[in-house]
Amino acid sequence: MLYTEKKPIAEILELLKGSRNIFLVACNGCPEACETGGKAALEEIEKELKTNAKTVSGSVLIDFLCNKMLVTTRLFRCSQQINQADCILVLSCGIGVQAVSSILDKPALPALDTISMGGFQGLWPSSERCEECGQCYLGLTGGICPITFCSKSLLSGPCGGTKDGKCEVDSDRDCGWHLIYERLKKIGKLDVLKKPAKPRNYQRMLTSKELRKKTFYDIEE
Numbered sequence: 212m213l214y215t216e217k218k219p220i221a222e223i224l225e226l227l228k229g230s231r232n233i234f235l236v237a238c239n240g241c242p243e244a245c246e247t248g249g250k251a252a253l254e255e256i257e258k259e260l261k262t263n264a265k266t267v268s269g270s271v272l273i274d275f276l277c278n279k280m281l282v283t284t285r286l287f288r289c290s291q292q293i294n295q296a297d298c299i300l301v302l303s304c305g306i307g308v309q310a311v312s313s314i315l316d317k318p319a320l321p322a323l324d325t326i327s328m329g330g331f332q333g334l335w336p337s338s339e340r341c342e343e344c345g346q347c348y349l350g351l352t353g354g355i356c357p358i359t360f361c362s363k364s365l366l367s368g369p370c371g372g373t374k375d376g377k378c379e380v381d382s383d384r385d386c387g388w389h390l391i392y393e394r395l396k397k398i399g400k401l402d403v404l405k406k407p408a409k410p411r412n413y414q415r416m417l418t419s420k421e422l423r424k425k426t427f428y429d430i431e432e
């Protein structure tokens with residue numbers, strides 16, 4: 212299981228700046244257990260968005276956003292509502308956001324942060340991975356994880372060593388930042404590269420005592 216926490220609403224609204232009509236996707240797997248996904252969280256975020264002058268074109272609850280076939284099939288059924296939306300807000304771990312982003316040609320933005328608990332990564336059978344960094348950046352990188360796709364986990368652009376779209380560390384590997392640039396260009400969001408990424412707080416990689424208490428039965432004091 213991957214543990215998630217909801218981002219502060221101010222951060223979500225900042226990600227949604229310039230988008231008026233939103234389509235919501237929520238995972239009913241791990242986030243439901245953390246109370247960050249499932250039906251209740253979907254209803255709560257919908258209310259919050261409406262209070263903040265946003266329109267919701269539709270929503271879908273999917274049992275496991277890390278199951279490629281399931282996600283593709285369920286999103287296909289919502290095509291009309293998705294086409295009406297400016298972007299997709301996803302209530303799931305980083306894998307789920309990347310899954311949605313890889314299927315749709317629309318910005319897919321994370322409403323949650325994935326917290327390190329040493330949990331199982333999900334069932335997504337593709338190259339997307341989440342390192343549970345605790346402060347999801349996918350809203351600034353076109354839904355491609357800069358931590359796992361860039362060999363140096365750079366947050367603010369390429370290192371300068373990239374050549375012909377390949378990584379200088381391993382020429383068999385695509386440069387993560389080349390992929391991010393191409394993806395942002397495709398969805399018309401290159402302007403987000405002008406915003407500096409929030410510095411990484413490595414403490415978010417550690418499981419806090421409070422969280423361990425909340426999630427394990429027999430933690431010692």
Ligand code: SF4
Nearest residue numbers: 305341342344348356
């Ligand atoms: S930025 Fe990457 S590692 Fe961090 S939570 Fe998002 S998907 Fe996971």
Ligand code: SF4
Nearest residue numbers: 369370378379386387
């Ligand atoms: S070449 Fe690209 S993927 Fe490789 S380390 Fe530099 S920025 Fe990261």
